[in-house]
Amino acid sequence: MDFENLRQLASDVRLRAYAPYSKFQVGAALLASDGRVFTGCNVENISFGLTCCAERSALFSAVAAGCTEFSQIVIVADSQEPVTPCGACRQVLAEFAPDLEITSTNLQGEVFQANLRDLLPRPKAGILGT
Ligand code: THU
Numbered sequence: 001m002d003f004e005n006l007r008q009l010a011s012d013v014r015l016r017a018y019a020p021y022s023k024f025q026v027g028a029a030l031l032a033s034d035g036r037v038f039t040g041c042n043v044e045n046i047s048f049g050l051t052c053c054a055e056r057s058a059l060f061s062a063v064a065a066g067c068t069e070f071s072q073i074v075i076v077a078d079s080q081e082p083v084t085p086c087g088a089c090r091q092v093l094a095e096f097a098p099d100l101e102i103t104s105t106n107l108q109g110e111v112f113q114a115n116l117r118d119l120l121p122r123p124k125a126g127i128l129g130t
Helices: 004-013 052-066 087-096
Strands: 026-032 037-041 070-077 101-106 111-115
Touching: 004 026, 004 037, 004 052, 004 101, 026 052, 037 052, 052 070, 052 087, 070 087, 070 111
Parallel strands: 070 101
Antiparallel strands: 026 037, 026 070, 101 111
């Protein structure tokens, strides 16, 4: 699965985002090590705090399908600058893939690429004796 396929999947699922409060729709396509792809969109809630981001939606869907190893995630949003995962999503993604390759794009085609290790160093340092 190449970048363009992943970008298209993320772009398609973005349109299903439930974002009546922020009006900011985000889509994510998460590539598993076995080649499967899991998509997710943000799902907001009137409480605001219970909102789930696109990245976590994709990850939770993958885990529910029995998939826990990932190599890449592509994120699409309609933003001035490509959007990188929030702190909560970084921690949750790092649980399974601390070296995940992250590619963020906006609708203008601008791209930001980073390794999760650089966005969230030492994600499990010391916790529960790790
Ligand atoms: N959001 C995501 O889904 N992913 C990101 O990487 C950034 C933020 C969502 C959460 C909320 O529904 C909306 O975008 C505005 O923050």
